[in-house]
Amino acid sequence: NAGVTQTPKFRVLKTGQSMTLLCAQDMNHEYMYWYRQDPGMGLRLIHYSVGEGTTAKGEVPDGYNVSRLKKQNFLLGLESAAPSQTSVYFCASSHSGVSYEQYFGPGTRLTVT
Amino acid sequence: KQEVTQIPAALSVPEGENLVLNCSFTDSAIYNLQWFRQDPGKGLTSLLLIQSSQREQTSGRLNASLDKSSGRSTLYIAASQPGDSATYLCAVRGGGSNYKLTFGKGTLLTVNP
Numbered sequence: 602n603a604g605v606t607q608t609p610k611f612r613v614l615k616t617g618q619s620m621t622l623l624c625a626q627d628m629n630h631e632y633m634y635w636y637r638q639d640p641g642m643g644l645r646l647i648h649y650s651v652g653e654g655t656t657a658k659g660e661v662p663d664g665y666n667v668s669r670l671k672k673q674n675f676l677l678g679l680e681s682a683a684p685s686q687t688s689v690y691f692c693a694s695s696h697s698g699v700s701y702e703q704y705f706g707p708g709t710r711l712t713v714t
Numbered sequence: 715k716q717e718v719t720q721i722p723a724a725l726s727v728p729e730g731e732n733l734v735l736n737c738s739f740t741d742s743a744i745y746n747l748q749w750f751r752q753d754p755g756k757g758l759t760s761l762l763l764i765q766s767s768q769r770e771q772t773s774g775r776l777n778a779s780l781d782k783s784s785g786r787s788t789l790y791i792a793a794s795q796p797g798d799s800a801t802y803l804c805a806v807r808g809g810g811s812n813y814k815l816t817f818g819k820g821t822l823l824t825v826n827p
Contacts, residue, residue, distance in 0.1 A: 605757075634815075644758075644803070644817040659814060691757060700746060700765065701807060703815060705758040 603627055605706035607692050613712045614682045622677040622709050624692030630704075631697045633675035634659075635667060637688040638708075644691065650675055651697070682713045716741045720804055720818035727794055728826050735789040735821045737804030742785050748815070749778050749789050750803040758803065762789070794825045 608623045624633065635647040646659030650669040664686060666678045675694075679686060689710050693703040717740045727733050737747070746765045750758040762771045762778040764787070770779040777790040791798060801822050805815040 641819070643819045644805075644815075646814050649814075693758075700763055702748065702760055702763045704760060705750075707757040708755075 605692055605694055605704055607690075607706040607709050609709060610707070611710050613714065614679075615714055616683060618682050619678070619680050620682065620711075621679075622690055622692075622711075624675045624677070624694075624706060625673055626675075626692075626694040626704075627673065628694060628696075628704065629672070630694035631672070632695045632701065633669065634693045634695075634703065635665070635675065635677045636691045636693065637661065638691060639688050647677065647690075682711075684713045687711060687713045716744075716806060716808060716816040718804060718806055718816050718818035720802075720821050722821060723819070724822040724824075726824040726826065729794060729796060731794050731825075732790070732792050733794055733823070735791070735802050735804075735823070737787040737789070737818055739785045739787075739806050739816070741808070742782050743808065744782065745807045747778075747780055747787050748805045748807070749776075749787075750805065752801045752803060752820070754800075761802075791823075794823075796825045796827050799823055799825050 605626045634649040636644045638644045645661045648667040650656045653672045656667045668676045692706040695701045695703045719738045721736045748763045749761045764780040775792040780787045801820040803820045805817045
């Protein structure tokens with residue numbers, strides 16, 4: 602049982618390049634989330650999904666797109682990376698139901714130059 | 715808009731000391747509150763989750779309390795150890811269909827041998 606995994610762990614992009622971050626969970630969770638963590642800003646929700654085929658915007662969605670084609674996977678895309686997107690990205694998942702306790706992946710450190 | 719504040723931002727204590735970390739939130743209409751631990755360069759580990767109807771939760775040397783009406787939670791760590799050194803984050807989930815977790819900026823705890 603791996604929990605929540607993220608690929609890749611590190612990435613350096615040039616401004617304007619695109620990339621996709623992959624999140625996978627093996628806990629059969631309905632809900633999945635993408636956050637970014639920046640010094641002095643805390644964690645902020647980018648997008649989330651309450652089930653396969655559904656996505657919704659969070660607090661800071663601009664410049665990002667997401668897809669949830671399979672229940673266990675949640676992809677975060679950057680179409681044209683900007684230096685302001687340099688951050689650590691965390692994926693999380695939770696059951697729907699009583700607690701919605703969120704379980705986090707190890708993070709992806711992205712630098713945009 | 716929900717805001718979560720954690721005080722102090724940093725805390726340094728000698729090994730063996732009991733300590734309290736504080737978390738306050740501006741909107742008392744929460745569904746639950748979750749305490750996390752984050753080690754440097756790592757993801758978040760869920761420590762305790764308190765539902766809005768509960769007053770406290772305990773796990774080993776950790777005890778979290780919740781006073782929803784006053785918008786406050788505390789995390790009590792008994793007999794601190796150097797291995798407890800980490801950043802502790804508090805997050806609240808809004809009520810209804812609001813799936814968003816709002817995070818505080820964390821308290822950096824250092825336990826000195």
